[in-house]
Structure formats: C-alpha cells, structure tokens
Amino acid sequence: MDAVFKALADPSRRALLDQLHLQNGQTLNQLCRHLRMTRQGITKHLGLLIKADLVVPLWRGREKLHYLNPAPLKQISERWIDKHKAACLRALTDLTKGLDALKPEPN
Amino acid sequence: MDAVFKALADPSRRALLDQLHLQNGQTLNQLCRHLRMTRQGITKHLGLLIKADLVVPLWRGREKLHYLNPAPLKQISERWIDKHKAACLRALTDLTKGLDALKPEPN
DNA sequence: CGAATATGCAACTAAAAGGTTGCATATTTG
DNA sequence: CAAATATGCAACCTTTTAGTTGCATATTCG
Numbered sequence: 337m338d339a340v341f342k343a344l345a346d347p348s349r350r351a352l353l354d355q356l357h358l359q360n361g362q363t364l365n366q367l368c369r370h371l372r373m374t375r376q377g378i379t380k381h382l383g384l385l386i387k388a389d390l391v392v393p394l395w396r397g398r399e400k401l402h403y404l405n406p407a408p409l410k411q412i413s414e415r416w417i418d419k420h421k422a423a424c425l426r427a428l429t430d431l432t433k434g435l436d437a438l439k440p441e442p443n
Numbered sequence: 444m445d446a447v448f449k450a451l452a453d454p455s456r457r458a459l460l461d462q463l464h465l466q467n468g469q470t471l472n473q474l475c476r477h478l479r480m481t482r483q484g485i486t487k488h489l490g491l492l493i494k495a496d497l498v499v500p501l502w503r504g505r506e507k508l509h510y511l512n513p514a515p516l517k518q519i520s521e522r523w524i525d526k527h528k529a530a531c532l533r534a535l536t537d538l539t540k541g542l543d544a545l546k547p548e549p550n
Numbered sequence: 551c552g553a554a555t556a557t558g559c560a561a562c563t564a565a566a567a568g569g570t571t572g573c574a575t576a577t578t579t580g
Numbered sequence: 581c582a583a584a585t586a587t588g589c590a591a592c593c594t595t596t597t598a599g600t601t602g603c604a605t606a607t608t609c610g
Contacts, residue, residue: 338454345452346598347445357527365556377599379558398556398607406527413524420464420516453568472586484569486588505577505586 337415340408343388348373349381353390353404361394361401444522447515450495455480456488460497460511468501468508 343349348371355370356362364382368375382402385391389408394401450456455478462477463469471489475482489509492498496515501508 341448341452341457345448348598350448353527363556373598374600375557376559376601380598400557404527409524409527413520413528417516417520417524420460420511420513421520455568470586480568481570482587483571483589487568507587 337408337411339384339388340390340412343384343390346381346384348378349385352378352381352385356391356402356404361403363399363401367402444515444518446491446495447497447519450491450497453488453491455485456492459485459488459492463498463509463511468510470506470508474509 351371352367355367359366364375364379367382368378371378382391382393386393389405392403392405394403458478459474462474466473471482471486474489475485478485489498489500493500496512499510499512501510
C-alpha cells in the first residue's frame, strides 16, 4: 500500500497511468513518445508502477506490453478515501465547533 | 492536486491523518505523542498536509488545533480513482486480450 | 548470419525529502 | 513581571529520488 502511494506521488508516473488509460497495453517505446525523458528514465518509473502492482507487464516477443491494474486503486479508495469520506460530515462539524470555540475562549 | 499526492506519499503523514481521524482537532503537542519524532519534524509534515489542504489549522491562544479537511481526498477519489475504476472492466478485458495475443503470435 | 529494433542493467549526478539540533517568539499562569 | 508552555524558523546532515549516459542482451527481419 505504501508502494502505491509512493508510486502515485510522481507526476510523470501519473502521466504514464493516464497514457495507459487512453490506450491500454502500450509498449515501452510507445509510452516514451508521450513523455520527454529518456527511455531509461521511463523504465524506472514503470518499474515502480509495476512494483506497486498498478501496472502489469506482459512480454510479447521482444516487446513489453503494459497494462493497467485497477485493483490497488480500488483498495486505496476503499480502505482510505472512503474511510475519510465517511468522516466528512463529522470533520466539518468538528471544524465548526473549533471555530465556535474561538469566540468564548479569549474572553 | 500534486501536493495532495505528495502529502499522502509519506507513512508518517498518513499516520498523522489517521490520528486526526481518531480524534479531530488535536494540537501539535498532542500529535507528537503518537509519533516518535521531534516536534519540529512533525511540524514539517503538518506543514505539507496543510499546504495540500488536507489539514486545516486553527489557532486558539497559543495552541494550534488541527482539523481534517476531507475535500481534497474527495476530489482525488472523483477525478482519479473513479476514473480509473470505471476503466476496471475494460482494463481486465484488455489484459485478457493481451494474454490471448501471446498464444497466436509466437507461431 | 548480420543489421535493426526493443529492452535491461549499472554507475553516476543533482536535487529533494526526512529528520535533527539550536534558538527565537508568543501566550498563559503564578 | 517571571517562569512555563506551545509553537515557529533556520541551518545542517543523510538518504532517497529523478534523471542521465553508456553499454549489454534478446528478438525480429532481410
């Protein structure tokens, strides 16, 4: 899970995910066209995405195809985002209470 | 949005969010008790969380209360996770196609 | 087979991030 | 007012990260 958050932290990697979102199963060279960076740089980014299981590589001959894996994002959404979203209303009321607490205190 | 992803990338910062999730509106010193790190270190982390608007500070006298702001997480969920979740089925079928493509190719 | 294509691996550099120490500032309290 | 409390700011160090260059390896194609 930490690997997923770390992987998502970099804009280039998010761009790669977006690119695969546009067209899934692209080769390394195809992905290189959209990002101005050396192939080796992109390989590194893809390596992290793969380690985080956000992208699944698939060899076909000498080509390496890259496919999105939505599972980790789903997990993050469920175990993290939703959990905090659930606390949304409470958080807001807490904040409001905090603001209210401002007035009576500095009497 | 980049700031949010960057802020979420660090385990200590996620721990801080979790801590605030347990009890919202904690002061800096309160938060320090749960994480073994100097106060100044935590201040830095909180600074990033605040800059990413994930946490909203509120001064009450000499104390600084910290409140969760669920809005950025909601945005990420909507603009990022859901977008990719929508492609979930397509991604899986793509991957399957890719796997199928493996067989006929190396004839 | 030899050339071209697609990718991997390792070393290196520059910049950023995580964390610490030391001191300054503001607020409360006796 | 002085002491204690709560926090901020800046310099510094160490580790990680992003990215490059250079070369090696595997697959396809003529």
